[in-house]
Amino acid sequence: MRKIKLVAMDVDGTLIGKNKILTRRTKDTLTAAAAQNIHLVVASGRALQAVPEELIQIPGMEYVITSNGSSVFRLSDRKRIYGRDMTPEQIEKLLEFYEDYDCPMEAFICGVPYTSKTYFDHPENFGAGPLSVNYVRTTRHPVPDMRNFVKRHENEIEGINFIIHDMELKASMRRQLETFEGLYVTSSVPRYIEISHGSVCKRSALLWLAEELNIPQQQIAAFGDGENDLEMIQYAGFGVAMGNAVELLKQASDFIAPPCEEDGVACVLEQFF
DSSP states (O other): OOOOSEEEEOSBTTTBOTTOOOOHHHHHHHHHHHHTTOEEEEEOSSOGGGSOHHHHTSTTEEEEEEGGGTEEEETTTTEEEEEOOOOHHHHHHHHHHHTTOOSOEEEEETTEEEEEHHHHHOGGGGTOOHHHHHHHHHHOEEESOHHHHHHHTTTSOOEEEEEOSOHHHHHHHHHHHTTSTTEEEEOSSTTEEEEEETTOOHHHHHHHHHHHHTOOGGGEEEEEOSGGGHHHHHHSSEEEEOTTSOHHHHHHOSEEOOOGGGTHHHHHHGGGO
16 A cells, blocks of 8 residues: 555645535545644645635645645644745736736735736626636635736735636737746636746645655655646656546546546545555
């Protein structure tokens, strides 16, 4: 039996399905894993304040990797113990790029997500379904002028998101952004382009945390479903793609779990204890 000392898990599409519900089976399995002295780590593209509290409150949940690897928070005191923010120069270049577009923008600052007021007021106008509308309204802080807000906070930004409902426009914007030096560009859900410092991803934050905890790569399991989980899945000694994962993640994984909607994480972890 493979020995696992740390489990890193994405949130959306991995621990929580389309209904935004964390199931009792998953909660119980994670609690049981922690009781076996397995370190539990959430690894999300979300900002800390947007990570479900019921997930954070699971007994034994210790750390949260947020903003696609830009930060690591210790849950016992909600302290940011690792961080790599974007540089003012990167922010200036993104704002210059953004002048040509009218899509909503989000910024994550020390665990808090801010978004364009137009998006906060009417997420449905930008492709959000009913559950996503509720998610936006309960996790985001609306800002009337995101350009000026981001400029004022250019020294403390973990990541920037652009929200684009038009997939052709999104593809065009992403192609341009990927030519910018020093940026990490990814997408966890179809409507989002997520941007952070080029030195970070979920893998880099997980590697840092594993070294801090003195846990070898071979004893790490990681679960994910999206493009932004790729580097983490490739790094982990046991990389698991959900049954609902994108194809490139399945190809890179060591194992394919049942889909999120079928408690895939729990199904796999139950085999370890």
